[in-house]
Amino acid sequence: MSDFTLYYWPVPFRGEFVRAILAHVGASVDEPGSDAISDMMSMDPRNQPVPHMASPMLVDNGSGKAMAEMPAICFWLSERFDLLPPDPHLRAITLKIVSDANDVLDEMTLSGGKAMWTEASWADYLVRLRRWMAIWEAMAEQDLLPEQPIGLAQIVTATLWGTMTKQLPELRAFLSRSPASCRADVPHPVTRRSCRPSGGKPPPFRTSLVWRRDREITTQGPARVGIA
Secondary structure, X not given: OOOEEEEOOOOOOOHHHHHHHHHHXXXXXXXXXXXXXXXXXXXXXXXXXXXXXXXOEEEEOOOOOEEEOHHXXXXXXXXXXXXXXXXXXXXXXXXXXXXXXXXXXXXXXXXHHOOOOOHHHHHHHHHHHHHHHHHHHHHHHOOOOXXXXXXXXXXXXXXXXXXXXXXXXXXXXHHOOOHHHOOOXXXXXXXXXXXXXXXXXXXXXXXXXXXOOOOEEEOOEEEOOOOO
């Protein structure tokens, strides 16, 4: 029997953070198919392992306990596997990073696919995406996101930006540009046509990724990567 059962769709979205943590700590995990996930979601909440609206949901097969909602699962696992810093302020910073990552996912997918990007809306959004990267840079510069020790904040950071730049390779070069080169075109993620941010001017902050890791956590385990 595996250590955990993860109810989540076979897509690199919110469940990817849970997969990354489990891979990092070396835990084994089963992932039921889509029918089982749908059945679980439609079940009477009183009969669910933990009452919830949607996946991800994680079950500890040893204890039978379960948790839903990505941030809650991340913190549940991090408490168990000692992935949180002891300092109360840094623990709260970790919660902020997880929440920020959740926000970025919502924005990049337009609230989980409720709408589709257009060339114009994507071009306008690139300015905000640069600011998200600058926020992560500033966290690193202020020693709020150190390279070591590797904990929840570092795993979530690598999973967010590593997965996004893997699925949308054009973003890797875009996010590593300095302000002086931010005028370059970036292809739209669907049409692959070039599109410029409105106004054509770069925002007043750096876009090179200061914080780096030498590992990307995936369901297959650690692999060499440079997020830049």
